[in-house]
Amino acid sequence: xxxxxxxxxxxxxxxxxxxxxxxxxxxxxxxxxxxxxxxxxxxxxxxxxxxxxxxxxxxxxxxxxxxxxxxxxxxxxxxxxxxxxxxxxxxxxxxxxxxxxxxxxxxxxxxxxxxxxxxxxxxxxxxxxxxxxxxxxxxxxxxxxxxxxxxxxxxxxxxxxxxxxxxxxxxxxxxxxxxxxxxxxxx
Amino acid sequence: xxxxxxxxxxxxxxxxxxxxxxxxxxxxxxxxxxxxxxxxxxxxxxxxxxxxxxxxxxxxxxxxxxxxxxxxxxxxxxxxxxxxxxxxxxxxxxxxxxxxxxxxxxxxxxxxxxxxxxxxxxxxxxxxxxxxxxxxxxxxxxxxxxxxxxxxxxxxxxxxxxxxxxxxxxxxxxxxxxxxxxxxxxxxxxxxxxxxxxxxxxxxxxxxxxxxxxxxxxxxxxxxxxxxxxxxxxxxxxxxxxxxxxxxxxxxxxxxxx
Numbered sequence: 147x148x149x150x151x152x153x154x155x156x157x158x159x160x161x162x163x164x165x166x167x168x169x170x171x172x173x174x175x176x177x178x179x180x181x182x183x184x185x186x187x188x189x190x191x192x193x194x195x196x197x198x199x200x201x202x203x204x205x206x207x208x209x210x211x212x213x214x215x216x217x218x219x220x221x222x223x224x225x226x227x228x229x230x231x232x233x234x235x236x237x238x239x240x241x242x243x244x245x246x247x248x249x250x251x252x253x254x255x256x257x258x259x260x261x262x263x264x265x266x267x268x269x270x271x272x273x274x275x276x277x278x279x280x281x282x283x284x285x286x287x288x289x290x291x292x293x294x295x296x297x298x299x300x301x302x303x304x305x306x307x308x309x310x311x312x313x314x315x316x317x318x319x320x321x322x323x324x325x326x327x328x329x330x331x332x333x
Numbered sequence: 334x335x336x337x338x339x340x341x342x343x344x345x346x347x348x349x350x351x352x353x354x355x356x357x358x359x360x361x362x363x364x365x366x367x368x369x370x371x372x373x374x375x376x377x378x379x380x381x382x383x384x385x386x387x388x389x390x391x392x393x394x395x396x397x398x399x400x401x402x403x404x405x406x407x408x409x410x411x412x413x414x415x416x417x418x419x420x421x422x423x424x425x426x427x428x429x430x431x432x433x434x435x436x437x438x439x440x441x442x443x444x445x446x447x448x449x450x451x452x453x454x455x456x457x458x459x460x461x462x463x464x465x466x467x468x469x470x471x472x473x474x475x476x477x478x479x480x481x482x483x484x485x486x487x488x489x490x491x492x493x494x495x496x497x498x499x500x501x502x503x504x505x506x507x508x509x510x511x512x513x514x515x516x517x518x519x520x521x522x523x524x525x526x527x528x529x530x531x532x533x534x535x536x537x538x539x540x541x542x543x544x545x546x547x548x549x550x551x552x553x554x555x556x557x558x559x560x561x562x563x564x565x566x567x568x569x570x571x572x573x574x575x576x577x578x579x580x581x582x583x584x585x586x587x588x589x590x591x
Contacts, residue, residue: 175394176387183388193392200395201521254374264381282347283382289349308343311378 167209170216171200177285181221184280185228187273195231199224218291221281225295258318267317275310282307337361337368346375393524437534437543440512441527444498447484448508448530448547472499473511473564477576478557478583479504507589509554511561512543522558524551533558537565550586557582 171178175196182192182199203209203223210216268276281292282303289307293300337345337358344350345358362369472482484500501509522535525543531554534543542565544558560578564571 172394176389176391179391180387189388189390193390197392197395197523204395254370256374256377259374259377259381261381261385264378265385268382268385279382283379284385284387286383289344289347304340304344304349307347308340311343311375312339314382315374315378 163209163211164204166211166213166216167203167206167220170213170220171203174217174220174285178220178224180284181277181280182224182228184268184276185225185273195224195228199227202227214291218287218294221285221287222295222297254315254319259315263318264314267314270317271310271313274306275313278303278307278310279314337365339371342368342371342375346372346379395521395523436514437512437525437532437541438527440498440514440543441530441532441545444486444500444510444545445528445530445547447486447500448510448545450506450508473561474571475501475509475561475579477579480507480509480583503583503589505589507548508546509549509557510543510545512541512545514541514543515539522555522562524555535562537562540565546589548590550589552586553582553589554586556585 178199179192179196182196183189186192186195199220203220206223210219268279271279278292278296281287281295282289287295289300289303292307293303296303298306341350341354341358345355348355350358358372362372475481480501480503482499483502484498486498486500497513499511499513501511503509518536519538520534520536522533522544525532525534527545530545530547531549531551532543532545533554534541535558536542542562544554544561546554549557556578560575560582563575563578
């Protein structure tokens, strides 16, 4: 009787964990797809990636128990799946040393920042820049969670994100993110 | 003047700084218009990015794949006997059907009536029989989900890919069909709805399977597909784990509407 009870409990536990994963997958499906697109660069490959990753996630023996952890884990599963498909070269590009933005007075035309320009700007970014913005801003992960997904230190997330946002600003402005004095003379 | 780095500005906007660092940035902003402008720009950029909608072209959510539990006394190979019996019992009216038809689509078309609650027809294409015993050693035992085998039909496709359609009925009349045909490459259950019939299809071990229903909640159908995919695995036996899974599946999602 006790042996049966232990077996039953472990089965219930396994199914509970799978339910957590499935629920997270359903709730995060659109954002996961957005992340897949940012990784793959095209929707067709992204569809294949998210389907494959979902099957792997649902078939995992010991997924995280907590929904928040499970959600970050799902993104990591998909990213690892993407890396396994031979995209390591792109990942290594993310390790390039970021360049500090120019210091000094700031003049940026905030009026240019709108949903459509941000969307277009994101499309122009390098995949590793788009990825970090996708994780933190669109998917809503904290730095620590993004670090876990990317398997890098939190400090790397900070620097990568700040450079990616600068690149996004430059993309929106068409490369006119400049110190105040210079921009005054050119506008 | 305190120097606030670009990374800190972003972390401040993201509310990732601790209380003291955040207070330092706030104090610096009050005395530095340029810093305030940077923070304002980053705040606006973040707000717009956060508000971007997710892509709408996401593929359909896949049905839960088979797990690794040991599971069944039911074997796809054993189904050959059932199919042979059905084909031998009926004269092959189905042989006149157009060759090349998609066997699953043809099955859905042929069994739409039964799925909708109609009484099995004695005539027409294919071989159809009502099953009184409620179970078969050659078909999955779904009694743990209170589903009894009530109907069998030979798939009326004439190009050699004919299969078997097994109809199960729940205690409140919910109808669930299981089609088994020739195999394709191994695949996990996926939604391939045909009109108003919800269909979950998968392949394994040389056979193709499709679970279909008109009134069953999609989530519940997903769960049943996952469990039955488990049952179909080679060397599986119907154990407590699968009985629990079947019972769980029968109560998942919304109520069956017929």
